[in-house]
Amino acid sequence: DQQVKQNSPSLSVQEGRISILNCDYTNSMFDYFLWYKKYPAEGPTFLISISSIKDKNEDGRFTVFLNKSAKHLSLHIVPSQPGDSAVYFCAARVSGYGGSQGNLIFGKGTKLSVKP
Amino acid sequence: GAGVSQSPSNKVTEKGKDVELRCDPISGHTALYWYRQSLGQGLEFLIYFQGNSAPDKSGLPSDRFSAERTGGSVSTLTIQRTQQEDSAVYLCASSLKRADQETQYFGPGTRLLVL
Numbered sequence: 001d002q003q004v005k006q007n008s009p010s011l012s013v014q015e016g017r018i019s020i021l022n023c024d025y026t027n028s029m030f031d032y033f034l035w036y037k038k039y040p041a042e043g044p045t046f047l048i049s050i051s052s053i054k055d056k057n058e059d060g061r062f063t064v065f066l067n068k069s070a071k072h073l074s075l076h077i078v079p080s081q082p083g084d085s086a087v088y089f090c091a092a093r094v095s096g097y098g099g100s101q102g103n104l105i106f107g108k109g110t111k112l113s114v115k116p
Numbered sequence: 117g118a119g120v121s122q123s124p125s126n127k128v129t130e131k132g133k134d135v136e137l138r139c140d141p142i143s144g145h146t147a148l149y150w151y152r153q154s155l156g157q158g159l160e161f162l163i164y165f166q167g168n169s170a171p172d173k174s175g176l177p178s179d180r181f182s183a184e185r186t187g188g189s190v191s192t193l194t195i196q197r198t199q200q201e202d203s204a205v206y207l208c209a210s211s212l213k214r215a216d217q218e219t220q221y222f223g224p225g226t227r228l229l230v231l
Contacts, residue, residue, distance in 0.1 A: 004158070006158075034219075036222075041224065042224050042225075043120070043122075043207055043209075043222030043223050043224045043225050044159070044207070044222045045222070046219045046220070046221070049219070089158065089159065091159075103149070103161045103164060103172065103175075104149075104151075104159070104161065104220060105161070106151075106158040106159035106160075107158050108156070108157055108158040109158060
């Protein structure tokens with residue numbers, strides 16, 4: 001049973017436009033959410049995160065929105081650039097030290113293509 | 117080195133053979149994680165180390181999988197009697213400590229193909 005879902009396997013956007021990547025989760029215990037970006041043949045790199053006590057976090061062109069009641073988060077990239085073309089993974093975790101707390105649960109990823 | 121390194125970068129093996137995958141975490145990072153990504157799937161948690169101990173092995177798919185970490189640094193993931201379904205990218209990540217909002221930094225992965 002997937003606890004973190006990225007229902008769009010791919011997304012194509014024109015350069016300069018906004019990219020919106022979506023993620024849904026089922027576990028209400030998740031309290032920290034992250035987005036990772038992955039280029040081919042490289043490991044995922046951390047992009048941006050948000051704690052469940054916030055509903056928005058912004059870092060340059062990247063903004064993550066969290067809607068706890070809907071168990072939904074989204075990553076906005078504006079303006080999109082061709083170098084943003086990569087696979088984006090949504091991840092979530094239950095913070096803490098015991099047992100499986102702290103483990104990241106990943107979605108399957110969304111492949112973003114930004115066309116020049 | 118500046119980041120997490122993994123070796124080998126690619127491994128092709130025959131079904132039934134054992135393989136060892138290595139991870140060198142970022143210096144000073146006490147927490148180390150192993151994940152794998154099968155084709156078309158997300159990253160699947162395998163095991164986590166805090167120092168040399170592994171309090172959470174819940175993600176290991178079978179008893180053919182084991183991992184160890186020595187000196188609080190290098191970790192090896194061993195897969196015995198490999199099967200074709202073990203083919204995946206095995207990713208290692210490390211973080212300063214296992215704590216709230218601690219960012220995990222990933223290595224480039226080892227691509228394992230079992231023929």
